[in-house]
Amino acid sequence: MTDRKLIVPAIAGVLGVSAIATAVEPTAAELREQIEALQAKVAKIEAKEASAAQQQATIQSVLNDAERRSQLLQAGGMTAGWNGKEFAIGSADGNFKLVPYFQFQFRGVANWADEAQADGDANTESGFEIRRMKAGLKGNAFSKDLTYDFNLAVNRNSGTPALEKAFVQYAFSDDWALKVGQWKDNVFHEETVSSTKQLAAERSLVNEELGGGLTDYVQGVSLVYTTDQLAAEIALTDGANSDNTNYLDQANANYGVSGRVEYKVFGDWKNYSDFTAMGNKEDLLVVGAGLNYTEAGDTKTVYHTVDAQYEVGQLGLYAAYVANWTDDGDNDDYTWGAIAQAGYMLDQNWEIFGRYGFLEEDSLNEITLGANYYWHGHNAKATIDLVILPDGSPSDTGLGYVASEDLQVVLRGQFQLAL
Helix, strand or coil: CCHHHHHHHHHHHHHHHHHHHHHHHHCCCHHHHHHHHHHHHHHHHHHHHHHHHHHHHHHHHHHHHHHHHHHHHHCCCCEEEEECEEEEEEECCCCCCCCEEEEEEEEEEEEEECCCCCCCCEEEEEEEEEEEEEEEEEEECCCCCEEEEEEEEEECCCEEEEEEEEEEEEEEECEEEEEEEEEEECCCHHHCHHHHCCCCCCHHHHHHHHCCCCCEEEEEEEEEEECEEEEEEEEEECCCCCCCCCCCCCCCCCEEEEEEEEEEEEEEHHHHHHCCCCCCCCCCEEEEEEEEEEECCCEEEEEEEEEEEECCCCCCEEEEEEEEEECCCEEEEEEEEEEEEEEECCEEEEEEEEEEEEECCHHEEEEEEEHHEEEEHEEEEEEEECCCCCEECCCCCCCCCCCCCCEEEEEEEEEECCC
């Protein structure tokens, strides 16, 4: 009796479980769907693992290549990159260095000249020009003592490139060096300061008519002396403006001797390379004098100057006396001029400036007012200036002036990129 009571519920329980199991058992189609879903998930997982492995392999390949290149660079002892002022490639020991450099000046000019036309009417000219486009290489070779500087300049009228500067200099002691080749004659400071580092869009009319515009580039050999306080150079050349001529070409001069001496009262020489107080950490005072003696046939000319540059705080000042004496065997003539200029930094970017120039011959005056905006120092800057010539000017298209004996007003705007 007892056994029957136990067996009957057990049988009922087994049958109930069997019924439930039968009710929830999946069909063949459902099983296939589940299998396909599982296969898709596995495939995704395998794809991700393969992609990650491929990415890791690519990263490792790049790292290995960089490591190989780094080892080769170190093995070769080379350095390359931008140091904040220039891009240079060189050897780790400094014995070799190559610095490419470029200069681009784009200018717009508007010139109004009173009574400049044949009928006595005023004349207005305006337009754009690539005032300067230059490319060069400088650096040192085999030793830090052997330096070089070569560059070509593009003619603004024809676009034809021409050799401008090409010289090699060897420092045979701490103070003395020998220079050979073609360079800008070191007599007039305004001329030797790079066109990238002037205050105004152009150098002064005094410089162009009496000074560095006449001596320009020369060929020859010079002896250079430099200390912390004194800098001097004396050169034997083919004469003023003798660039790009061979030894038989006597069209410009028979020979020339030139020299310049500069004394730094206080300050840093690097601040003497431009006319602005931008970025100065200390005041500067330098006085200088230069002379060029050139013989061309029976004509003898002595170009000479004295000048001073003073920079204090945000203010930069410069003044110069410029003159030349000429004797052609029958007559002699002495002409002189003077310039004074000032620039003041309003902040880290903006600078205002003014310049006055006077030429004794024909009593010509040049008054210039303007402003500079420096994005990256002299490397990227914009200049705008207004020039007033009360007595006109000799023809000088490089400055934006035209031949005129009456009032002339010139507006110049310029953008400069120098690397």
